[in-house]
Amino acid sequence: xxxxxxxxxxxxxxxxRELVFGAVREALVAHAExxxxxxxxxxxxxxxVGGDCHVKxxxxxxxxxxGVKVAAGFYRNAxxxxxxxxxxxxxxxxxxxxxxxxxxxxxxLTAWRTAAAGALVTHALTPPGVDEVGVLGTGLQARLxxxxxxxxxxxxRVRVWGRRPEAVRGLCADLDLDARPATIEEAAGSPCVxxxxxxxxxxxxxxxxxxxxxxxxxxxDLPGKGELPPELFAGAALVATDDHAQCLDHGDxxxxxxxxxxGPESDLAVGVVLxxxxxxxxxxxxxxxGLGVADAAVASAVFTALAR
Amino acid sequence: xxxxxxxxxxxxxxxxRELVFGAVREALVAHAExxxxxxxxxxxxxxxVGGDCHVKxxxxxxxxxxGVKVAAGFYRNAxxxxxxxxxxxxxxxxxxxxxxxxxxxxxxLTAWRTAAAGALVTHALTPPGVDEVGVLGTGLQARLxxxxxxxxxxxxRVRVWGRRPEAVRGLCADLDLDARPATIEEAAGSPCVxxxxxxxxxxxxxxxxxxxxxxxxxxxDLPGKGELPPELFAGAALVATDDHAQCLDHGDxxxxxxxxxxGPESDLAVGVVLxxxxxxxxxxxxxxxGLGVADAAVASAVFTALAR
Numbered sequence: 001x002x003x004x005x006x007x008x009x010x011x012x013x014x015x016x017r018e019l020v021f022g023a024v025r026e027a028l029v030a031h032a033e034x035x036x037x038x039x040x041x042x043x044x045x046x047x048x049v050g051g052d053c054h055v056k057x058x059x060x061x062x063x064x065x066x067g068v069k070v071a072a073g074f075y076r077n078a079x080x081x082x083x084x085x086x087x088x089x090x091x092x093x094x095x096x097x098x099x100x101x102x103x104x105x106x107x108x109l110t111a112w113r114t115a116a117a118g119a120l121v122t123h124a125l126t127p128p129g130v131d132e133v134g135v136l137g138t139g140l141q142a143r144l145x146x147x148x149x150x151x152x153x154x155x156x157r158v159r160v161w162g163r164r165p166e167a168v169r170g171l172c173a174d175l176d177l178d179a180r181p182a183t184i185e186e187a188a189g190s191p192c193v194x195x196x197x198x199x200x201x202x203x204x205x206x207x208x209x210x211x212x213x214x215x216x217x218x219x220x221d222l223p224g225k226g227e228l229p230p231e232l233f234a235g236a237a238l239v240a241t242d243d244h245a246q247c248l249d250h251g252d253x254x255x256x257x258x259x260x261x262x263g264p265e266s267d268l269a270v271g272v273v274l275x276x277x278x279x280x281x282x283x284x285x286x287x288x289x290g291l292g293v294a295d296a297a298v299a300s301a302v303f304t305a306l307a308r
Numbered sequence: 309x310x311x312x313x314x315x316x317x318x319x320x321x322x323x324x325r326e327l328v329f330g331a332v333r334e335a336l337v338a339h340a341e342x343x344x345x346x347x348x349x350x351x352x353x354x355x356x357v358g359g360d361c362h363v364k365x366x367x368x369x370x371x372x373x374x375g376v377k378v379a380a381g382f383y384r385n386a387x388x389x390x391x392x393x394x395x396x397x398x399x400x401x402x403x404x405x406x407x408x409x410x411x412x413x414x415x416x417l418t419a420w421r422t423a424a425a426g427a428l429v430t431h432a433l434t435p436p437g438v439d440e441v442g443v444l445g446t447g448l449q450a451r452l453x454x455x456x457x458x459x460x461x462x463x464x465r466v467r468v469w470g471r472r473p474e475a476v477r478g479l480c481a482d483l484d485l486d487a488r489p490a491t492i493e494e495a496a497g498s499p500c501v502x503x504x505x506x507x508x509x510x511x512x513x514x515x516x517x518x519x520x521x522x523x524x525x526x527x528x529d530l531p532g533k534g535e536l537p538p539e540l541f542a543g544a545a546l547v548a549t550d551d552h553a554q555c556l557d558h559g560d561x562x563x564x565x566x567x568x569x570x571g572p573e574s575d576l577a578v579g580v581v582l583x584x585x586x587x588x589x590x591x592x593x594x595x596x597x598g599l600g601v602a603d604a605a606v607a608s609a610v611f612t613a614l615a616r
Contacts, residue, residue, distance in 0.1 A: 003313055003396070003410070003412055005313060005410070037353075039352055040348075042347045042348070042363065042365050042376075043347060044345055046374075046402060046403075049403050049404075051403075051405050053365070053400065055350065055376055057352055057363055059354075066352065066354075066361070068363055070376055070398060070400070072400060072404075074403075074405040080404065082404055082406065085405075086404075086405050086406045087405075088311070088398075088407055090378060090396075090398070092361065092378070092380060094354060094357075095357050095382075096357075096380075096382050096385050096388065096390055097361055097382040097393075097394055097395075098382075098394045099378065099380075099394065099395070099396055099412075102311070102313070102410055104311055104407075
């Protein structure tokens with residue numbers, strides 16, 4: 001067995017934005033067309049130490065490799081001076097089943113594929129001339145969503161809202177753009193709005209989004225979360241979901257369906273939006289819950305590039 | 309991250325029979341007492357190349373590590389000069405979630421934990437004086453079941469039956485014991501009988517087992533398999549299962565329950581048999597379908613020994 005561990009610096013050397021955008025776009029389209037294998041994940045809990053571990057596997061039909069991602073979150077690790085999150089992606093040969101590599105990505109491939117999925121659909125659904133975005137959230141994903149979108153369409157103005165002023169100032173300083181702290185009304189009222197928070201209830205009422213042409217929500221990765229007001233969906237001309245069942249289960253789309261403001265079949269697959277360039281006049285919303293097969297596609301692309 | 313790949317020679321150096329017996333015994337007892345975490349596995353299929361991949365995770369409460377096992381079977385690999393089976397066990401720290409090691413065991417830890425579980429329960433349920441065994445099957449597990457049982461109680465006579473005479477002669481030659489080819493009636497009629505085949509229907513009628521005091525079946529690892537005649541269970545004084553639900557689903561015990569010859573609650577946990585030394589006069593049967601938590605326990609014990 002020639003199994004090897006690929007560390008983050010080696011991964012960074014090949015995982016360009018172009019590679020990640022390409023792999024994620026392919027995964028989203030393939031998923032919309034049913035050309036993916038995405039079995040239910042494994043979940044384990046470690047209540048004594050406040051930990052959990054998820055194992056997700058996926059394969060994009062025809063890709064040379066498939067992936068098994070192990071992601072652990074142990075929330076008392078800080079007491080030991082360790083990061084809360086750890087994990088890796090195991091890459092296996094889809095023709096032989098032989099393990100090919102362990103991508104010790106420290107969670108970065110997941111962060112990048114999330115950024116890529118968000119930027120792709122935001123760019124596709126936001127009218128061409130728009131170069132101003134509002135960001136709700138100040139974490140890593142808030143930053144990546146802006147940076148990766150900026151790589152697809154140059155942004156001239158970024159309005160950042162967050163609960164903690166110092167985090168807002170930090171993000172504005174980190175972004176190599178005209179980024180300024182804003183009220184939630186200013187940020188949510190931008191023509192293009194990105195939400196990337198761990199919120200469990202709507203960040204603002206639907207009226208705050210009155211100026212928005214497009215909204216992408218990426219915070220609802222687990223049941224119990226919610227960022228967007230359900231009423232926002234009532235007025236949307238187009239709702240795109242990365243996975244219909246998953247978004248219905250724990251996305252903001254599902255929250256809106258349960259609130260009775262939109263129908264359970266009113267969404268369109270993000271992959272169809274990207275493939276066919278679907279747009280509609282009026283407000284569009286993209287609800288992203290995170291696609292395991294995007295991990296597999298990015299891992300396959302990274303390993304293919306490394307093996308060259 | 310100090311993640312490392314541990315190869316088979318390093319694993320062999322610490323995975324003594326004593327270590328594996330100890331870890332498997334502990335796992336079986338803990339499982340019977342509900343002190344294990346064993347989520348449903350992930351299954352993927354690769355029909356174009358005749359492949360499948362299973363991911364199983366497990367944790368024995370209190371063990372310092374938990375395990376995620378990836379096992380692939382790609383049945384056209386021989387055409388490429390590769391073994392059909394491959395895989396590894398990822399060992400993670402149960403206190404922090406941090407990946408600790410990749411055990412590149414080439415399937416051997418699974419083979420050894422299966423051998424250990426079989427030998428432990430066979431030894432526990434076979435009357436003390438018995439030193440003659442009959443073996444139905446000629447593969448790796450048939451050999452390991454005999455060798456590991458011989459390590460617990462010296463055997464003086466082994467009677468081997470299999471479908472292919474050359475495989476029978478091969479196993480007899482491999483065993484460093486008085487092992488001889490036998491008819492199925494001679495093998496199944498031994499006082500202690502081990503079945504280790506991929507059979508999908510009973511190997512012999514119940515009458516062939518008339519001389520048996522104990523029978524251990526280890527072949528039914530997947531739905532659709534079956535080695536023992538259901539009628540054999542009708543006459544059994546004790547039936548031990550490694551996992552009640554799993555054996556009911558796809559063990560010979562489940563086949564017997566579905567045939568109506570025994571009740572669905574007529575079994576006892578192997579872990580209880582080992583812990584309490586339960587025996588009963590008359591025929592005993594052990595039905596082993598393979599316990600994922602035994603993988604985790606052995607992987608944890610191996611890595612603990614390596615880390616010393």
